[in-house]
Amino acid sequence: MDLESESSVLESVEDNNGLIGDLDKELNSPVETSPLISKGFGLRKWKRRLRRDLVKDDTSVSMENSKALKRVLSGLVDPNAKQMHLPGPEVRQDSVGSVGSVNSVVGFVMGGESYGNGLAFAAGVDSDNSEDRSSTMSHSWDKHRGKVSGGKSVISSGDSSQQRKSSVEKSNKLRGERIKIEKENSHSSMESADSRSSNFVFMQGASYSLSSREQGGRRMMDYDDENSDHDAHTSKRKDNVEEEEEETEDYSQGDCVEESQIKSNGSSDNLDPLIVAVNSFQTLQEALQKELQKFQELGKEEPITSLHDGGESSSCIHAGHEGASEASSSYRFGSEKMGEMELTSLDSEILNLVNNVEHLEIKLEEAKRILEVKETQIRELESTINVSETCNGGTEIGIEDIFQQKVEAEIEYIIFSRSVGNLKRRIKLIEEEKTLGLSKLDKAETKAENLKNQAQDLQNHCVEITEIQEVECLKKRAFKTTRCLLLQLGLLFILYYSLLPEPEIAVPT
């Protein structure tokens, strides 16, 4: 539905552009079955003729065409801006992927019949390759104009293109058809080189449709430039860059829409066989369940009958009748049960006997335990008796120890008491000696006092003696000094008399 809505919008915008409309219809066709394709081709031819007639007559259509051209140019300018942000090698990788997608889409679109037609036309179209190259070069020149000039230049270019369209259409009707065929051949040749998975084909369908739309824009420009006087010469590098930009846009824009449609179609187609298989399995399961139920019923019913009719089952076993495997198993089961019944009765009797025996054994064990307990009690009593006997011996020993302690204590008491008495006596003697000592001290003190007095007297005498001695010494000193003085006087007189004769001698001179 999304594709249909987009296609309707495009048709309303580009009603008079027959080429673009035809391309959109071609894209819509591959989803349908093969017989519809043949019908579509016939109808498209008539529609083209009608649209061309309208373009020639109406003037209002020219305005719409100018708007369309503006949109195309604006779209072309955007990738240039994007190119500034993106690095080179990544862009190239994306372009390679998109190219592969185009090839795969071609394979999807071209069925057996279309493929054969393509091959038929390929032989006769080689002469037109030069025209394609010139068209690409002119397209690049036009982009360059858009960048440099403002909006006015864009409008003027649109008007010029409108005037030229009528002449181009008249002269080159056949050439357009040839160009389409050449493109188909190119796609088929690319298809042979690449091989991709089916999922990838569905994923990449959107890119082809978008790229085809932009290619329509190129064709319009090409027709105008062929007859114009401008001679554009640009390098191959620019062409490569432009192609990469276009491819990236195609890949990013339309993937989401077509992917969802393709997936929904695939899921709707795939569910049917699964449902059939599921139904078949369910029927099989039901049949198996029924069979199992039957077997279960057989297994349940027969042993019950065998239980109710034991004699019959035993007779059958003895006869050796063997029908189906189930029947034989059921009879065996019945025979086992009969055997078990007999065994159970005997076993019950045996169990009763065994239980009685066990009870008796338990009683015996209890009796043994009681005997052991009594024996232990007897042993305890014997041990107590022995202990009591030993206690008597202990008492005797205790008496002896006590006697020893008594004797020791008595002896120590005696010795200590005697020693204490001796000490007391010594103390008395010492006290007596102290008294004597004190009396002696008193005497000594008196003597000491006397001695002190005597000493003082002696000191006084000594002092006097010392004074006397000093006086005597002083006298001796005085005597000596006087003698010395006298001697000195004598010497002085001698010197005086010796000096007197000298002046007499000097006078006569």
Add this chain to the structure above:
Amino acid sequence: MAETAETINTTISSPPPESESSTTISAMTDPTSQEAASKDTDLTKEAESEKKPGGISLRIWPPTQKTRDAVLNRLIETLSTESILSKRYGTLKSDDATTVAKLIEEEAYGVASNAVSSDDDGIKILELYSKEISKRMLESVKARSNASVGNGSVEDANTDASEVSKDDAGPASEEEKSEA
């Protein structure tokens, strides 16, 4: 210390206190008996001997002869008088008791005197002395009881009876016989 030195010097240098002490001793000897005189002399000798080293010592060991005599008297009493062991093993005569006691005391004194201890007071040696005496008394009493059992039939009958009243009567009868 000065006072003690003075006392020592006075005792050594001055003869009069010795004479005074001798006079006191002579005065005491007159009214009392020879034993008392001997005791006093022993005490004086002991005092002199202990004073000479220059200090008073509170040594308990070695004991004086007087104390040893006291110990002997006590041992004789324990052996001759009634007690737990006497009730069980019987009593001894006074003469036998004295001889046995002397032997026991001499042996114990020898053992104790041979022993060497770092204790200055001599308390440990005293304990050893007392233990030795007690052991030897038990041994002697048991030996005597066994000998008496072996000697006479009458004693055997008394011991076989093993009654308190009869045991008490036995030694009394023996004592009466010995006195007679």
